[in-house]
Amino acid sequence: MTESDPLLQGAAAAHEKSRQFRDVIQRLRDEIHRVVVGQDAVVDGVLAALFCDGHALLEGVPGLAKTLLVHTLADALELEFSRIQFTPDLMPADIVGTMVLHEVKGGGHELRFEQGPLVANFILADEINRATPKTQSALLEAMQERTISVARQTRPLPRPFVVLATQNPIEQEGTYPLPEAQLDRFLLKLLVDYPAEEEYREILARTTGEEMPAARRVASAEEILALRRILRQVPVSTQVETYAIRLMMATQPGSPYAPGIVTEHVSLGSSPRGAQGLLLMGKFHALCDGRFAVACEDVRRAAPDVLRHRVLLNFQGQARRIRPDDIVAAAVEAVPELSTVGS
Amino acid sequence: MIGPEVGSSDRLVREARLRLRNGLRAACRVLSEGRAADARARALRSGARLFCAGAVLYLAWRAVALAAGLPAGPGVGWALLVALLVAAVPALVRMYLAGRRPFPLAEAAERLDLAAGNLNRIATALDLSARAEAGPFEAAAILDGVAVLGEARGVEPVLPERNPPILGTVGGIYAGVLCLVVAALLAPAAGSPGASDEPGPARATRLGVHPPGGPSPAESPAVQPLEARREPADIDTASPSETPPTEGRARSAPGATGNRVQATGRPGRGKSGEAREARQTSVSRGDPTEGGTPPADESRKRAGAQKKEPKKPPTGARRIGKRQPEGDPLGATVGQGGSGGGAMRPVESPWAQQDRTGDEPLPENPADEDVEDEISEDEARGGTQPSLRDRRAATSRDLSISGPGEGGEGRGGPTPPKKARGTAALVLGVPVPDFVRGLLNPGTTKVTHERVEPVTSPGNTHEPAAAAARRGPEPDVHPVRIPPALREAVRRYFKALHARAAPVPGGSSTP
Structure with a gap:
């Protein structure tokens, strides 16, 4: 070469x-x-x-x-x-924005969109958690689709x-x-x-x-x-991809990769967004370490931060004061790195 | 993407892949050898198991042949063993060949990465080199993997976990050999030239071999065939002499009580009065060693009957049986355990003093006394609401005059006139809440009111001021939407209008 x-x-x-x-x-x-x-x-x-x-x-x-x-x-x-x-008294319109009646020159009125503080980069x-679920839910569309919908109009939010x-x-x-x-x-x-x-x-x-x-x-x-x-x-090899998927599945009770503590104490495991997050965070760690592809170690390193809030404990888990981090640690321990083992 | 840019990229990626394959060859060889050794060991263990299974089958067949008096040719068992081994050959060969297959390259790379702590770089490079397109990061990862593979040349990959089958193999062989030895010991009886269709026990008796557990010629006065000793009537009524002394089961004669009452007992462990009677008859009938074992069905029936009978009222015979020991001390001890013609005195049994008949009432166990369920109200509520225990309905404050009667509980008809309680009671129709509805828990928060004098806060005050006059041009006026066809006419109209209305500088007006 x-x-x-x-x-x-x-x-x-x-x-x-x-x-x-x-x-x-x-x-x-x-x-x-x-x-x-x-x-x-x-x-x-x-x-x-x-x-x-x-x-x-x-x-x-x-x-x-x-x-x-x-x-x-x-x-x-x-x-x-x-x-x-x-x-607690914050309303969805307070953060998203609302239509406000404006007086126009030459007489008359018109409705204009007055954007809320959500329309920003950062x-x-x-x-x-001090706002009501109604107001919290106003963030759902903004966080996922990066848009807000007010008065039958969908407006894109600025990037990033x-x-x-x-x-x-x-x-x-x-x-x-x-x-x-x-x-x-x-x-x-x-x-x-x-x-x-x-x-x-x-x-x-x-x-x-x-x-x-x-x-x-x-x-x-x-x-x-x-x-x-x-x-x-940053590329992801099949082995690492398989590892991330199995790690995400290991937090779901009843899955073939779930350890006993998950089956016993978890009522809801991670969604596919968990696997997406594992790989994205793995890419970030790989780049920060000067590598050009994601390793299983990067996925493991990202697992606690990515998965801890996606694990919902059941009554038994809460009663025994199991922490979501314990669940994630058990899942990391249970999933083998070799893609051919356990398949 | 560099893939589509230059055609030589594919060649270079292929070249990198070739390097990876060559570099991984050593790791594959190590892993293949390990797997082959594992397959051999597993084949050996399976063979040992088969050998053991064949030997066990052979032994079982020998035993059955011996018991049933079948002709036992030695070749049958060996034929069985050989057939098993022949059937196992394809499986063993397949297992062995599986260990000879080349190890998958990707798995070898993963295992080498794991052993060298390479953060999956070799396996990633191998995987990325097989993809159709290679971007800049893919190219860098492939080259990185090739470089890392060169560094990890002396590292042995992580071998697959193996379950060492040595113990199973040796154990299987030992067990098989043991079975064959036992079968060989059985062989002289079964495979001797004089072997015939004679039943096993009879043949054993004739040959001077005592069946295990059977009576010896010295002990039994006359050895008879089993069928000859057991007559139909005996089978039905099962004389006590036939019950083995070790089990001590006896049945009374049908005419003794009119009922077919059974009794069980070991020597010195009488179960009922009938047992004592049976023992009296059985003593004269024979040696306890002669006792035949009743058929299994019969035993089960008896056991079932015994389980059902203890609650029956005591019969006369039983009463007699109970009274008998008073006059006859020997009978007492004999009767206690004299079932089935047992030769051993019941007093010799350490359990003799503890035996009792089924009719005697059991001593009262203080632990069995009925204890009322004491469920405290606090427990019923989980102990969480102790203050609710005393909560009762408040006394009625109904001020209406009611008739004479007893009690004020709201039952039993009209109640006596209520007492007046204070001034408020004099005002008809005014409810007087003199109790607070359950304040179970005052809560952890406490609100206190504090009187504070208002203090003027420091800061600059702003004096009111007139708003500044507007500066700058007028904002745009919204254009009037006029159809294009009328636009010229409207323009001319407003022009003429303005021309008329505009003041003329100099005082004169325009026409």
Whole structure:
């Protein structure tokens, strides 16, 4: 093979694209970490949702910089940002928009569409579980089809369109848990944990000083869209595809790959969106690691964030305080990597 | 996509695939050898099992032939064994050939990846090289896989899990040999030149071999054929002497009580009064070792009858049987266990003192006493609502005058006049709620009201100001939609209108 061979040229192009992808990711990471201390996994998860054309649900107790993270990411990107504080009295029209009667010059009136805060690139749905299911459901079409329908008209939302929602796991009084259809539309559910001791020092140093750090813009919408296209070019072998499918099926009670804990404690497993999410996240991890194809390890790495909110425990599972992460771990343990084993 | 661009791309992909295949050949060889060894071991185990099965069949056939007195030629069993082995040959050959097949390349790549920790790069490259189109990432992945395969040259792939069949093989062979040895021990009786159609026990007696469990010639005064010893009447009434002493079953004579009452008992374990009577008759009739075993059906019938009978009222015979031990102490001990002509004294049995007849009432077990189900109301409610226990309907506040009567529970007719309760009771028709309907749980939240003086918040106040005058051009006026045909006429009309209405600079008007 010589340098002019198409195979080598293609490989060189892939190398270049991969490097470009990693550069942007690293720039965004650095910019976010200027404001947010630690939380590397959550930052990576939010970036993955952005580049995989998905949405992310951040769950954590108050004060762990969930909202700050999303706000910082929006600052670092040249995207239209919109923040919606979900409250019990929020109505669908408040976020989607509604038809408003306008007075026209020369007399007369006409109905015009007054768009809501949902029409933006980057949506922060803060405390999403505080709104009623009716309002939560207004997000369904926007999150899946990237359109909104008002007054018999369907309007496309700007691209990229990413919803990053936050919710608090402990204050459940007066909240409305997200329905399954809504949860399934989130590519990832990220658990935000407490920082380490050293990170606390850094947090205090940054936030109690004279000036608060702020993020600069390091990427544009066009760049994000181009990187999304690169991510989708990453190939997946038959073995890895089979592995992702079996892993998704292993969370479904009654499937041939489901371990005992799933059959006993799960009432509803992952939908096909789970397998889609596994592969997309696998592509993201492969690119970030400088590889050109997805490996089973990438799928395994993505499994907790992608599958934990798609597993619905039954009464027995809840009574025994089984966590969805335990179910996902058991599924990962049960599914063999070899495509010929267990088929 | 680079596939459609240049034709040599396909060639290069094929070349990469060839390299992958060559590189994986060593791994395939290792895996094939392992699989062949596994297939051989499995074939050996299957052969051992077949050998064992044939030997067991042969032994069984020998035993049946011995018992039934059939002519037992030694060749039959061997023929059976050979037939089994011949039938097994195709299966064994197929199993062996399965181990000789080449190992699938994709699986070899997956196993090599797993062993080398390559993150599936070799298997991915192999898979992508077989696809029709190769994009930039596919090309990079294929080249990456080829490079990784070169690095993993010395790595042995992960072998398939095998169940070592050594134990099963050796065990099967040992079991088969054991069966053959036992069959060979049976062979002299069955396969000797003097073997005839004579029944087994009789032949054994004639040859001086005692059937296992049977009486020895010294113990039995006269050895008779089984059919000769058992007459139809005996079979029907089953004399107690025929029951084996170890089982101790006895049946009373039909004329003794008028009923066919059965009794069971081991030596020293009498079951009923009839058993004692039966024992008295059976003692004179024979040696306990002579006792024949009643047919299985008969035993089952008896057992069934015994299960059904204990609740029958005691008969006279039973009463006699009960009273008899008082005058005859020996009879007491004998009668306790004297069923079926048992020679052993019942007192020798450690269970003799614990035996009782079916008619005696069982001692009362304190644990069997009927205990009323005590279900507490709290338990019935799951213990979650203890405060509901005392909730009763409130006393009626009906202020209507009712007639004389007893009680105020709402039953038994009119109730006596209610007492007046306070001033409110004097106002007819005004309900006085003097109780609070169940406040089961006040809840975890508490609302407190705090009186706070209002404080003026700091901030700049904005004074009202007049709105600024509009600047800039007038906005566009919506065009009036006029049909094109009328547009010229309308234009001329408004032109003329404006020309008339427009003030003339200088004071004169235009015509």
